[in-house]
Amino acid sequence: MRQPLLALLAKEPAHGYELKVALEQTFGQAYPSPNIGQIYVTLKRLEQDGLVRSEDVEQTTRPNKRVYELTATGREAVRAWVEEPSDGPRIRDEFFIKLILAPMAGLADRMELMNSQRRHYLRIMRNLIELQAETDPADTTSRLLIEGAVLHLQADLDWLERCQEELV
Amino acid sequence: MSRSAPKGLPWPAQRGRLPGDDTPLLRTSKLVKVYRADGVTVEAIRGVDIEFAAGEFVAIMGPSGSGKSTLLHVLGGLEPATAGEIWLLGQRVDGLSTAGWAILRRRHVGFVFQFFNLLSNMTVADNVELPALLAGATPRQARKRREELLAELGIADKAGAAPTRLSGGEQQRVALARALANEPSLLLADEPTGNLDSTNTRDVLRLLRRAHADGQAILMVTHDARVASLADRVINLFDGMVADDARIVPIPRGRNGVGDIVELRELRG
Numbered sequence: 001m002r003q004p005l006l007a008l009l010a011k012e013p014a015h016g017y018e019l020k021v022a023l024e025q026t027f028g029q030a031y032p033s034p035n036i037g038q039i040y041v042t043l044k045r046l047e048q049d050g051l052v053r054s055e056d057v058e059q060t061t062r063p064n065k066r067v068y069e070l071t072a073t074g075r076e077a078v079r080a081w082v083e084e085p086s087d088g089p090r091i092r093d094e095f096f097i098k099l100i101l102a103p104m105a106g107l108a109d110r111m112e113l114m115n116s117q118r119r120h121y122l123r124i125m126r127n128l129i130e131l132q133a134e135t136d137p138a139d140t141t142s143r144l145l146i147e148g149a150v151l152h153l154q155a156d157l158d159w160l161e162r163c164q165e166e167l168v
Numbered sequence: 169m170s171r172s173a174p175k176g177l178p179w180p181a182q183r184g185r186l187p188g189d190d191t192p193l194l195r196t197s198k199l200v201k202v203y204r205a206d207g208v209t210v211e212a213i214r215g216v217d218i219e220f221a222a223g224e225f226v227a228i229m230g231p232s233g234s235g236k237s238t239l240l241h242v243l244g245g246l247e248p249a250t251a252g253e254i255w256l257l258g259q260r261v262d263g264l265s266t267a268g269w270a271i272l273r274r275r276h277v278g279f280v281f282q283f284f285n286l287l288s289n290m291t292v293a294d295n296v297e298l299p300a301l302l303a304g305a306t307p308r309q310a311r312k313r314r315e316e317l318l319a320e321l322g323i324a325d326k327a328g329a330a331p332t333r334l335s336g337g338e339q340q341r342v343a344l345a346r347a348l349a350n351e352p353s354l355l356l357a358d359e360p361t362g363n364l365d366s367t368n369t370r371d372v373l374r375l376l377r378r379a380h381a382d383g384q385a386i387l388m389v390t391h392d393a394r395v396a397s398l399a400d401r402v403i404n405l406f407d408g409m410v411a412d413d414a415r416i417v418p419i420p421r422g423r424n425g426v427g428d429i430v431e432l433r434e435l436r437g
Contacts, residue, residue, distance in 0.1 A: 126419075
């Protein structure tokens with residue numbers, strides 16, 4: 001949660017609830033609604049770390065709101081985050097560790113592990129294809145996110161096939 | 169029913185009509201396929217026992233060389249089995265002659281291939297009408313069925329075109345229309361989206377799903393998990409044997425839509 005909040009604050013100062021709304025509007029259906037409590041906690045930690053500072057803004061009819069803005073350190077941190085390449089989601093694959101270690105310890109049969117993993121991937125794939133069919137074609141963010149997940153899953157399944165060829 | 173129909177056979181064949189309720193649409197017992205060439209023996213299928221119910225959509229997956237396509241070809245009578253039994257609609261068919269298989273396929277089995285295999289010297293309309301005419305439909309019945317199918321597949325305007333003038337996606341839709349022309353009891357598909365881009369894959373998928381929802385039994389070999397995940401069942405072949413045979417039950421979904429399934433790594437805590 002830290003980096004997205006910093007990135008939003010790099011655009012303009014905002015209070016907690018505005019950040020929640022901005023995340024929802026940007027990612028639409030593609031991201032579960034962020035928890036407001038989690039946003040406040042994250043902002044407080046960012047402030048302790050010196051990445052943001054805040055001030056109370058008086059409101060006449062409501063309680064004061066706390067508006068956050070980036071510090072120079074925060075701006076540097078968010079720039080570093082943007083510039084640094086991101087790991088793909090599959091660089092450390094938990095299933096592969098299981099596949100190698102569990103049969104060595106006599107905990108599982110390799111073929112059974114692969115079969116149940118394949119079933120699991122296919123179930124997720126079914127959900128993704130159904131979501132894809134239901135997603136508003138105008139919702140580009142959601143569409144691309146789903147397509148990315150579909151392509152990753154296909155690669156996982158292809159790789160599972162390769163493991164089957166080499167390990168069984 | 170019509171003058172040109174082979175005697176006693178109505179058109180179209182009634183899809184999935186089975187002698188008894190518990191008779192599977194298709195069943196194999198100890199099916200074996202061995203290729204022998206230049207003194208080399210390859211056991212492509214090594215004892216496969218499977219059953220398909222009427223209306224079922226089954227995907228066959230597995231590594232290259234696992235015997236997927238061979239199995240499909242043997243089940244459709246395109247290649248003879250070496251040993252074992254094949255039962256279609258309660259009848260044993262593994263001993264049929266080439267001609268016997270041809271007649272059976274016309275009425276009960278539709279085929280879709282990766283490379284479409286359309287007749288290039290005929291129009292799209294003729295490609296789709298031909299199987300119905302061969303199976304005993306009158307020209308009027310065949311034309312009506314062709315018009316329905318092409319309209320449903322969104323290519324009604326291509327009826328007069330030569331297949332080679334069509335895009336890959338359009339050609340595969342024509343092939344699908346041709347395979348469905350006789351409302352076959354069983355549709356066999358060998359990598360039907362293997363040669364299509366993702367938009368055309370999605371279209372062909374939608375059409376297969378619709379046919380399946382209408383009760384069409386489909387047995388499909390595919391590498392494409394998008395396609396396989398839509399099946400009721402996925403069979404995994406490995407070394408010519410069934411390694412896994414499982415129903416695909418979707419995961420119950422929460423209220424958050426895509427976010428429940430797709431996790432944005434960068435946004436995590």
